Amino acid sequence: MTGKKSFAASLPMIIALIILCGCAAGKGQQSVSGNYKKMVELQQRKASATKAEEPALPAGYETTAETCERLGDAYVIQGDNVAAATEYQKSLEKDPLRTTARYKMGMLFLGRGLPEDALNEFEQIIAKDPHNSSAYYGKGRARFLQGKLDLAQSDLSEAIKYNDGLWQAHTLLGVILDTKKNYSEAEKEYLKALAIQPDSAAVYNDLGVSQYVAGKFDKAAEAFLKAFNLDPENRRICNNLGLALYRLGNAGDALEAFKRGGSEASAYNNIGYLQMQDKQYNSALAALEKAIDANPAYYARAQKNIDKVKAALKKADSKQTTIE
DSSP, X not given: OOOOHHHHSSOOHHHHHHHHHOOOOOOSSSOOOHHHHHHHHHHHHHHTTTOOOOOOOOTTOOOXXXXXXXXXXXHHHHTOHHHHHHHHHHHHHHOTTOHHHHHHHHHHHHHTTOHHHHXXXXXXXXXXXXXXXXXXXXXXXHHHHHTOHHHHHHHHHHHHHHOTTOHXXXXXXXXXXXXXXXXXXXXXXXXXXXXXXXXXXXXXXXXXXXXXXXXXXXXXXXHHHHHHHHOTTOHHHHHHHHHHHXXXXXXXXXXXXXXXXXXXXXXXXXXXXXXXXXXOHHHHHHHHHHHHHHOGGGHHHHHHHHHHHHHHXXXXXXXXXXXX
């Protein structure tokens, strides 16, 4: 079975869970890597007392490459990625050309922070199927984790060439372009991703960050607001929205956004810090003092900023006295 365009068009729920949960799996066609073995042994010892109940197997169950892969998928849904990786490895031992299982193994490696092992899996897929867009996307992610941005960009471009509907590839390409400070091209990639996946709060957040760094505060606020509407409990999104609103001169709404992204104390500290950066020292001092009033436990962090504000005010007063 090969990972053609139909497989890559939209990654299944199993892959999404693998990406979110993360784990490690085997390296090579017939063996499991040392890193994976160590991880398995450690996690199995830790989870021995609370291991989830194994998925029920139907009567007449036959161990084949397909059934092993399906059992691995069931373990992913349960959150047991160690057992999932073991089943995917069994699947590959029975059928080394089974690209769906190999791709899932690669994604498990990525989730566990083992890009070299992941690359081995994806490269084996590409060797058999040179147009496999999902494998190129996986390679791009692995190269990104290695910090090899040019190679990652090339792999992601290949993924998109073979399947322009891979919104994840467009998104990661946007992140790489942002890192290279090519904000205009990054914005185009995020918009392409959103045209395919319009309900992704994460992509709207990435778009907003790109626009904010580029100084497009109005567009950034719009993107963060869309992200907020999709995921109102996401603290990072709330804080990003607060930053954009503040830069638009709306400190009141920014304060409310910061409160949703943390606490009343952290919100006032954020506002005070931003006002301090803008040399609005009296306003900053008032906000930072409110942070301490809201939560005395916040004293150390807020007091550090207060000391900076008072030092800046003292310096400003000294300059003014000298001029007079």
